[in-house]
Amino acid sequence: MRSGHTEAAVDLCRLANLAPVGVICELMNDDGSVTRGPQISKFAADNDLVQISVSDLISYRQVQENLVRRAEEFDVVSEIGTLRAIAYVTPFDNLHHVAFVYGDISAGTHIPTRIHRANLAADLFGGAKPVKAALKSFKEHGRGVLVFLLDGAAGVPAVTSSELTANPSEETRKREWREIGLGAQILRDLAVRSIHMLTWSEHNLVFVGLSGFGIKIDEIEKLEHRLD
Secondary structure (H helix, E strand, O other), X not given: OOOOXXXXXXXXXXXXXXXXXXXXXXXXXXXXXXXXXXXXXXXHHHXXXXXXXXXXXXXXXXXXXXXXXXXXXXXXXXXXXXXXEEEEEEOOEEEEEEEEEEEOOOOOOOEEEEEEEOOHHHHHOOOXXXXXXXXXXXXHHOEXXXXXXXXXXXXXXXXXXXXXXXXXXXXXXHHHHOOOHHHHHHXXXXXXXXXXXXXXXXXXXXXXXXXXXXXXXXXXXXXXXXXX
């Protein structure tokens, strides 16, 4: 549910029929900098090591496993018109996450998309501003997907009481978005291959988690201006 190296290490052990325990290290250059990209490939070649990426591992598991399942579909009337709602469950709990689809997204590319993690205070008392702004964008583009993830479900760790605020800190936002896998799986089920990401704040670094699920980010748009 999270596309990180910790989870990848455990997956590798399980795929090799070993105990799900791994030791993780980070390669460093002689000058103390972290080894990256071509430097890692050179290290693997020089030391006769097999190299794979987290994306490779996720791609393999996606062929072998299905971690989200459609539970039901229904229509929802919104301020921009009727949305098609698709409820999803995972093998890990019975909570329902919902994708709200507006218009025709069958093209699968450059789909305006908002992955929204439920926030009790912000959604009930803060006016659900990110959701309203996303709907405005959907109306303008004639299509869009709002993925609504329930707090506390598998892959969406529960926030603490101090984080239940209509104006979460930047650190809280970053922590929330490290858990990107569930939303990505739902988008894949909807045959979405590339997205016009609608965000309430900057999350450029954590969006890389989507690439492991084969979803390309064509564009990132901040939504705050749509409420002016």
